[in-house]
Amino acid sequence: xxxxxxxxxxxxxxxxxxxxxxxxxxxxxxxxxxxxxxxxxxxxxxxxxxxxxxxxxxxxxxxxxxxxxxxxxxxxxxxxxxxxxxxxxxxxxxxxxxxxxxxxxxxxxxxxxxxxxxxxxxxxxxxxxxxxxxxxxxxxxxxxxxxxxxxxxxxxxxxxxxxxxxxxxxxxxxxxxxxxxxxxxxxxxxxxxxxxxxxxxxxxxxxxxxxxxxxxxxxxxxxxxxxxxxxxxxxxxxxxxxxxxxxxxxxxxxxxxxxxxxxxxxxxxxxxxxxxxxxxxxxxxxxxxxxxxxxxxxxxxxxxxxxxxxxxxxxxxxxxxxxxxxxxxxxxxxxxxxxxxxxxxxxxxxxxxxxxxxxxxxxxxxxxxxxxxxxxxxxxxxxxxxxxxxxxxxxxxxxxxxxxxxxxxxxxxxxxxxxxxxxxxxxxxxxxxxxxxxxxxxxxxxxxxxxxxxx
Amino acid sequence: xxxxxxxxxxxxxxxxxxxxxxxxxxxxxxxxxxxxxxxxxxxxxxxxxxxxxxxxxxxxxxxxxxxxxxxxxxxxxxxxxxxxxxxxxxxxxx
Numbered sequence: 001x002x003x004x005x006x007x008x009x010x011x012x013x014x015x016x017x018x019x020x021x022x023x024x025x026x027x028x029x030x031x032x033x034x035x036x037x038x039x040x041x042x043x044x045x046x047x048x049x050x051x052x053x054x055x056x057x058x059x060x061x062x063x064x065x066x067x068x069x070x071x072x073x074x075x076x077x078x079x080x081x082x083x084x085x086x087x088x089x090x091x092x093x094x095x096x097x098x099x100x101x102x103x104x105x106x107x108x109x110x111x112x113x114x115x116x117x118x119x120x121x122x123x124x125x126x127x128x129x130x131x132x133x134x135x136x137x138x139x140x141x142x143x144x145x146x147x148x149x150x151x152x153x154x155x156x157x158x159x160x161x162x163x164x165x166x167x168x169x170x171x172x173x174x175x176x177x178x179x180x181x182x183x184x185x186x187x188x189x190x191x192x193x194x195x196x197x198x199x200x201x202x203x204x205x206x207x208x209x210x211x212x213x214x215x216x217x218x219x220x221x222x223x224x225x226x227x228x229x230x231x232x233x234x235x236x237x238x239x240x241x242x243x244x245x246x247x248x249x250x251x252x253x254x255x256x257x258x259x260x261x262x263x264x265x266x267x268x269x270x271x272x273x274x275x276x277x278x279x280x281x282x283x284x285x286x287x288x289x290x291x292x293x294x295x296x297x298x299x300x301x302x303x304x305x306x307x308x309x310x311x312x313x314x315x316x317x318x319x320x321x322x323x324x325x326x327x328x329x330x331x332x333x334x335x336x337x338x339x340x341x342x343x344x345x346x347x348x349x350x351x352x353x354x355x356x357x358x359x360x361x362x363x364x365x366x367x368x369x370x371x372x373x374x375x376x377x378x379x380x381x382x383x384x385x386x387x388x389x390x391x392x393x394x395x396x397x398x399x400x401x402x403x404x405x406x407x408x409x410x411x412x413x414x415x416x417x418x419x420x421x422x423x424x425x426x427x428x429x430x431x432x433x434x435x436x437x438x439x440x441x442x443x444x445x446x447x448x449x450x451x452x453x454x455x
Numbered sequence: 456x457x458x459x460x461x462x463x464x465x466x467x468x469x470x471x472x473x474x475x476x477x478x479x480x481x482x483x484x485x486x487x488x489x490x491x492x493x494x495x496x497x498x499x500x501x502x503x504x505x506x507x508x509x510x511x512x513x514x515x516x517x518x519x520x521x522x523x524x525x526x527x528x529x530x531x532x533x534x535x536x537x538x539x540x541x542x543x544x545x546x547x548x549x
Contacts, residue, residue: 017494018471024487025479031540034490038533041497048500049507056509056518063506063519067526074527075534080542086535087489094495094528097502100521104505107514115458213488213495216528220498225461227501233461234468235497241472242491246484336481343484350542356482 006051009043010231016040017235021242027356044231080351081308084209084341085141088134091212095130098123098219099186105226110179117174119225124182125170125189127219132193134212140202141340147202155199156263162192196262203305203382205340207250207261214243246342253336253362255388255399281417284435286444289411290451292435293319296373298329300365302402303345304338306379306414310441313352316378319449320354326452332358333365333375333402335383366403375404377412377428379441385426396424410434413444486539493532499525 017040023033054060078086102123106112112120139145166188173181200208217239224232251258293299301316320330332354338345346359360368369375377384380402387394388401404410405428412429416438428434437444479487502525506518 014468018475021472021475021487021491021494022478024483024490025475027483027543030483030486030543031537034486034493034533034536034540037490037494038537041494041499041529041533044497044500045503048503052504052507054503054507054509056507056515059506059509059515059519060503060522063502063522064526067523067528068530070523071527071529071531072534075531075538078535080539083485083489083535083539086531087485087492090489090492090528090532090535091495093524094492094498097496097521097525097528098498100517100524101498101501101505104514104517104521107511107517108505108508210488213492216492216495220495220501221465223498223501225458227504228457228461229500229504230461230464232497232501233464235494237465237468238472238475239491239495241469242476242487245473245476246488249481249484334481341485342488343481343486346482347485347539347542350539350544353542353544355544359482361481 006047007230009047013040013044013047014231014234016043017238021238080348081311082142083347084205084339084344085138087341088137088141088209088212091209091216092131092134092138094216095127095134095212095219097127098216098223099127099131101223102127102226103186106179106182111177114174116226117177119222120182121170121174121185123219123222123226124186125166126215126222128186128189129193130212130215130219132190133197136194136197137205137208137212141205149199149201159192159195162188162195166192200261202340204261206337206342206344207247207254207258209341210243210246210250211258212243214240214247217243250337250342253400255396281429281436282432282434284411284437286437286447287451289435289437290448291455292409292411293323293328293374293376293448294326294452294455296328298331298368298372299323299374299376300331300333300368300372300404300407302333302375302377302380302384302404303349304335304378304380304383305340306441308339308344308348308379310379312378312442312445313348315442315445315449317349317352317354319445319452322449322452330358331360331365331368333362334359335362335380335402338380338383362400362402369403369406372407373409375407375410377404377410378445379413381414381426382424384428385424386428387424387426394424404428405431405433408433411437413437413439413441415440486536489532489539490536493529493536496525496529496532499529
């Protein structure tokens, strides 16, 4: 196949990628958009196989067969609650693949030109960082290692030294064009990916996953420069930007900066936790709350990560259905960083057949709280902490929150009075309009649903 | 010159990406992420090229790993996104 023909088909694939992403922007067209992108990928793969002189068919067929099986099994078997881990792992595979491409290219041509050398280093470094960083994120989300911010004294200095060494070694590798130096750079990047993500706490995962998403795209773009392929550069740039846009949305929703998330091991350490439990709280039982809910005109559900942990998305749907049968209007308030990845809560509730027209973003729902009878907070803490609005000394001051305290009454389902991810006391729990329901989210929601039906 | 053309494409594609992505509502952020994640598996194209050249054991091994990892990314990414989007329903649809 001549080059004009193959390049034209790559262009078609690029256009389909862009149109596919555009269609992902609306729930009605999103599915077709994803399929469009998949078709684009199929075109790109077929053109590549036809237009290049392939010697190693065995390697390609076996690799693609194995990858297809693993990918398909993972995609069909994963629990929706585990979606963040899966996306983290996929990010890692993508980044890793780009690093391996650069490594293979280096084996073929151990004396690359200056430009190619720079791109090989970028591909190796970004790809390796994405690979190990993603797998630490995966391990944290999967609970294989502690989700708390884990650090050691001198962490920042060690990491800074590691990063500086990485930059110097990269320059050295390109300047001297020495293959061992390229491998050294790769090893440093692999280590830095681990040490950099390890201290980051679970609540900051939405930022990290979005960021790793971006870096997997950038790694692909760098690989595109290595093998001089426009389609890789275009698709890589699209994903790189997409990840950065999401990263930016997430850090804004946390009122933090990216460097703050990456370098501060925020929250969780015992010393920072303020005295909690001195002030009184109003504890309620499920029956009382059920009556309150059943006689409300409007109830707003505020799900947080605790709902995902308790796998209570179906139970909250049952409660909502019971309330709607009594004529209560039920809405869902979704904070941008509720959950462990951007949009996590929306997918979780969609799984439970909750239609997306009942899910409301922060700004839209905050207008509704003053006319809401009951705000039911399930497994959320920091995102409903009024200190973010009115306590200038609070570490989360300025973070956009859901104004549940403006509802006539607020009910909080929580295991205990322990502080949230940020390790900050929540004055919401001590308001006279707030009732606390202590217990497992799923058990409690089930009790409420039964009590509402019986009321 | 190739480098400059590549950079030009990179910058222009980034602007297109920015315009398209900023319009995606928060409801769809997870599918957007897993879908774009599958797109980043485009590195499969590069993996196929380097693995297909097939000279030397080391190249074959590294090429095989690159193809496998990229395929997992592509196949898994698109399938899981489709699975998620299937669940997104509106009231008027059963």
